[in-house]
Amino acid sequence: MENQEYYKMYQQENEFWWYKILHNIVKQFILKSFPKGDLKIFDAGCGTGRMIEVLQPFGDVSGLDFSTEAVSFSKERGLKNIYQGDINTWEFKENSYDVIISLDVLYHESIIDEKIILKRMYNGLKDNGILILNLPAFNHLKREHDICVQTKKRFTRKPTNKTLKQLNFKILKSTYRIPLLYFVILALKLKRKIVKPKTTQSDLNMIAKPINGFFTFLGALENKYISKIGSLPLGSSLFIVAKKMSDDV
Structure with missing residues (x-):
């Protein structure tokens, strides 16, 4: 990710609807699996640290990011146990974590083999621990934003x-997430085929508070549906919760 994107992330992560609803659904699924808390959690690709900040009440939360700038922003939040390192080579201590999170990381052009990384994550989880992934969905949604975030x-x-x-x-x-954004992206791609953009920029730009509030409200409804009822067939993101089964199951 380009350095200016980390600055945007740090500035916007607390209030921007996209981050708020993502962090919310992660919390919901952790609570479903571990209602009592007191957990050991690792955020693999923690960015500027907002997810770790949100999860502090759940127990011992640590994180990793390749970017020294991202790690610096995380530490500005007062967070500890934030490591700078490469997820391609990071060795998770075996059977150590109740939860490992990786939010919008494995898509990146620096990733050599996501299967190797996922296997290491599996090894790092305790029996019955959970892996939570959020990933950009559908190659036909690639656009200028994807160039900026590599x-x-x-x-x-x-x-x-x-x-x-x-x-x-x-x-x-x-499940897929945010189906409305799926159709918005397709519409914008069509528009940009007709009117070429003058610059390449990511989608990390704050919007008016009422619009941000509206999308936050819609996202909260979607999260409730996903966590309590079912899955969605389309969306701009793919969200997965997977469990490491104990040996005696």
């Missing part, structure tokens, strides 16, 4: 589920 590929549900099952994960939830 996207190598976007993901779809079936092959990603298959990979996780091959690694002995049990899929607890696999």
